[in-house]
Amino acid sequence: MKPGKPDRSVAKMDVLKDIRGLLSATQEREDSAGARLRDEGGLKAETARLEEQIGFYKEMVQRQQ
């Protein structure tokens, strides 16, 4: 029996698998960078909230004195 012809379509090119691998590594990095930025944003918001609270208490203490 003759072996069948190998599939030579563009979609089956090995290089496309390599590209997908590289892109998923890239995507992971983008996602983690995004998460880091979101974390930094969250931290900033929390700092601002606490600073506002400190200001409020300082003002209250001053009024009581």
Place this chain on the structure above:
Amino acid sequence: MGKIIAVAQHKGGTGKTTTCINLGASLCDMGKTVLVVDLDPQASLTVSLGINPLQVEKSIHQVLVDPSVDMNGAILRRPTLNFFVVPSDLDLAMAESDLVGKIGREKALHKKLAPLKEDFDYIFIDCPPTLGILVVNALAAADSVLIPIQCEPLTFYGVKHLLQIINLVREEVNPALKIEGVLRTMYDRRTKLSGEVSDSIKQTFGALVFSTIIYRHVKFAEGPVHEIPINFYASRSDGADEYRNLAKELLTHETRKA
């Protein structure tokens, strides 16, 4: 604050220069201020805009290697166009050896280009079809990279190498570098192969692929004869329309992200 987009691909003849010129000109028509930087020693962009690289007073090469030359000093404005150009010349081919001993050589372009983000909405860098120090400089200076992929299978190998370099640059020099998008170029409607490659690009890159396709048109090849972008010499052509659509897509993309 403007955006720096490197137009890169590790293969010649994929439409990098054509994209820089015509996308830049289309964005100008939409009221944006645009600077294009020719970072290719072949100086195709410079020549295509009617500038003789042998008569350029200050080129990107001097900007990169001479600390006393700033980018503003090399910017030219074409009288017929409303966008600005930093020309290249053949000396740029020596940039590898000129920069090799310098500390921070990967950031040479970034240092000179970053201050101009205040003055332009878009800065496009036309990269050479290599993966040397010039491309690393472009990727280190850019906010994002636009990858033109010619609708032919051989281009995939160039993309693979470029993605490897992008990942390295992100790790070492520019962690914020993004992929702006993948642009299908030179799509030949007469061949089945173009369709197959285009489908594979879509399957592989997914949402990163621009909806706009740049088809193969003779009008693009006429560009260097006219020495102006296609929307000046063939405003009603399909090619001009395609780049206008790409510009709209880029702007919509920006608005969606903002």
